[in-house]
Amino acid sequence: MGSPAESLKVAFEKEGVFLHTSTKRNHDQDTLIPGVIRILEKGPDTVVDWTPIGEIGEHTRFLYSKKDSTVNGGSHTEEEMFDPGYEPDWAVISTVGTRLRPLEDVQAAAQCSGAHSKWAFSLSLSELKSIRKNKPGLGWSYLIFISKDGISFPALHFHDGGTRALLKCLCKYVVLATSRKDPRLYLVYSHDSHALSQSFDELQLFDEHSSDLVSQADLGQRPTVQRQETLTAAEWTKHLDPEGRVQDAAELKKKIFKGGLCHSIRREVWKFLLGYYPWDSTAEERKALVKQKTDEYFRMKLQWKSVTEDQELRNSLLRAYKSLIERDVSRTDRSNKFYEGNDNPGLVLLNDVLMTYCMYNFDLGYVQGMSDLLSPILYVTQNEVDSFWCFTGFMELVHRNFEESQESMKEQLEKLALLLRVLDSALCDFLDSRESGNLCFCFRWLLIWFKREFSFPDILRLWEVQWTGQPCPNFHLLVCCAILDSERDALMNPNYGFNEILKHINELTMRLNMEDILCRAEAIFQQLAACPQLQRSVQEILGLAENTTPTPSSGSGSSPQALSPSQTQESELTDSASHSLPDSSIEILHTEDGTIESSQSP
Known part of the structure; x- marks a missing residue:
């Protein structure tokens, strides 16, 4: 700090960098202190400096204890002072570049006093041990500077972005290396550091070739893509061998991706896409599977259909699911002719399939939005049992969307x-x-x-x-x-x-x-x-590299915690009258004139 004043230069400056003095989720002016962060060249030394703005006069430095500090007369632990209190957002790329400022401007900006002056700090890069960045989440990006003495300075929140631009500028003076043990921690080394050479293979350097830099990779020109024709019934038939097995399923999926399916074969092909039918099954095996799955479905349906009124009075969860499903069904795709009208059998099927899914997946039950996922499947399959098992296949892909933890x-x-x-x-x-x-x-x-x-x-x-x-x-x-x-x-x-x-x-x-x-x-x-x-x-x-981060699987030992009916947004619901629901499975058939007929399935 004793460098000659005439050698002072500003290598980096960024406004809109706030110090949060409280972990509460509010925007009280007393808890958000705006400031400016700078990288200053002071002769042979380089420092990172944060100064509150809006106050003029002599300023003092605030010292931070590794274990305890006193702020406004109160004792605070390091965790209480520096925990940002929420999950911040991804680092924001700043457009701020390196520039030099006149000496008098820097000296004038450095003069501050008043209630906020005690929060100002300046740290030499030679004394900087590490920098901790935020965990990706839903808030502002922040950085915490940690000295070699173990002092953790308060988290600086970059409301207008700039964290990565700052880190990039720091790389001109020191080497930043991501810790293998903690990917959120940058270890700081001098360019000639013995410790760096000793542990080089243990570190991932933050340099001009790092994937973590602010500079964007050159993505090249975006190619032009054209959609192809839909897969026709004739083409689908060509992919089936004499016993009904699908040939070259991988190539078939590529064709479906490029052009989709003509509507006449969706009823069949969706059962493969959603895992109801195995791709390598024969036609006879699929017939046996349908019989087995039909029996299984009606056993589950009977579980809720056979509940008496007295039993239902003592089962608040079932009552809640039933009420929520009835209200959601009453407003799902009602503008579609397939579901229009109060006595439409399609509404009965939506209700029954969703209620049966509650029996199939007790842990998840029913959550608002599921009716939106079932409706197109029922429209295409036009069968209660088929739509149920296709729906369960879809839910295997997206069931975690509906868990309470989100x-x-x-x-x-x-x-x-x-x-x-x-x-x-x-x-x-x-x-x-x-x-x-x-x-x-x-x-x-x-x-x-x-x-x-x-x-x-x-x-x-x-x-x-x-x-x-x-x-x-x-x-x-x-x-x-x-x-x-x-x-x-x-x-x-x-x-x-x-x-x-x-x-x-x-x-x-x-x-x-x-x-x-x-x-x-x-x-x-x-x-x-x-x-x-x-x-x-x-x-x-994008699946271009193996994911090394473990993710929960649908078959994990811990059951998902669903959003309970009481936690759904009741304001979005509309009242609907209860319908008298038949017990049997209904298959909906469209006549040539577009009207709907219903037939009872045995």
């Missing part, structure tokens, strides 16, 4: 945020600046697989394309990216704030071109897959 939804939003940042950092920065960087407006897209964003016929095509698993895992995330890409110019309206962005996204419903979105999503995948510098975390999301 961990799966958080994970998907985090992965989506990472993909979008790689594809379009400018859009991400804009959304961050409008408090929309957590992509919460995509929640419904992911929860029910875009069911309410596209028309009913488009959803049939979109779902069968996604069920193929082509061309990669998490293709639905690329569909999200494609939608945002198509609306990029509209979203980046300088007059848009959080409310305007949310309103714009909601108004996209039924206005999106599904074929265009699928072309964009596939083109995005090809663009990313062709990038040799693509960071590993993105490769893992």
Whole structure:
């Protein structure tokens, strides 16, 4: 700190860096202290300096104890002082560059006093041991600087982005290496450090070739993708051997992905796509399977149909499921001719299949949104038993979306945020600046697989394309990216704030071109897959590299905790009268004139 004043230079500066003095989730001015972070060259020494803004005068330094510190007369432990109190967001890329500032400007900016001056700190890079970054989540990015003496300075929250630009600038003076034991921790070494050479193979360096840098990988030009013709009944038949086995299922899935299915064969092919029929089964084996699954279904259906009124009075969970299902069924796709009218047998089937699923999956039960997933399946299969087993196959893919913890939804939003940042950092920065960087407006897209964003016929095509698993895992995330890409110019309206962005996204419903979105999503995948510098975390999301992070499986020992009926959003529900529901399975058949007939299944 004793360097000659004339040698002082500003190598990096970023405003909008806040110190949170409270872990409470509020925006009280007393708990959010705005400041400026700088990297200052002071002769042979370089320091990182954070100063509160808005106060003029002599400022003092605040010392932090490794174990305890006194703030405003109160004693606080290190954890109490520096725990940000929430899961912050992905690091935001800053447009701030390295620049030199006149000496008098820096000296004037450094003069501060008052209630906030005690929070200012300055740390020489020679005394810097490590830097801890935030855990990816749903908030602001932050960094915590830790000295070689074990002093942890308070977390600095970058409300306007800039964490990675700061880290990149620091790499000019020191070596930053990601700890193998803690990927959120950067270890700091001097360029000639003996410790660095001794543990070089244990570290992942943060340098110009690191996938963790702010600079975006050169993705190259996005290719042009064209959709193909739908798979016809004749082509489907050609893929069946004399005994009814599907030949070359992998190639068949690629064709379905590229063009979808003609409607006449959906009823059959969806059973394969959703795991009801094994791809290598013969026609005779499938007949036996249907008989077995039919018996199994009606045994489960009988479990809830045989509950007496007295028993139901003592089963609050069953009553809640029944009430919630009746209300959801009464408003699911009622504009579709297949479900219109109060006495429509399709409504009866929706109700019965969902109630039976509660018997099939006691742990998950029924959660709002499931009726949206069943409706197109029932429309296509037109059979109660078939729709049930196809629905259970679909739920195997998405059941974690409906768990009470919502961990799966958080994970998907985090992965989506990472993909979008790689594809379009400018859009991400804009959304961050409008408090929309957590992509919460995509929640419904992911929860029910875009069911309410596209028309009913488009959803049939979109779902069968996604069920193929082509061309990669998490293709639905690329569909999200494609939608945002198509609306990029509209979203980046300088007059848009959080409310305007949310309103714009909601108004996209039924206005999106599904074929265009699928072309964009596939083109995005090809663009990313062709990038040799693509960071590993993105490769893992797209299945281009093995995922080393363990993820919960549907067959894990711990049962998922479903959202209970009492926790659903009652304000979204509408009252509906109870219907008298028949016991038997109903198969719905359409006559040539478009009317609906119902037949009792034996």
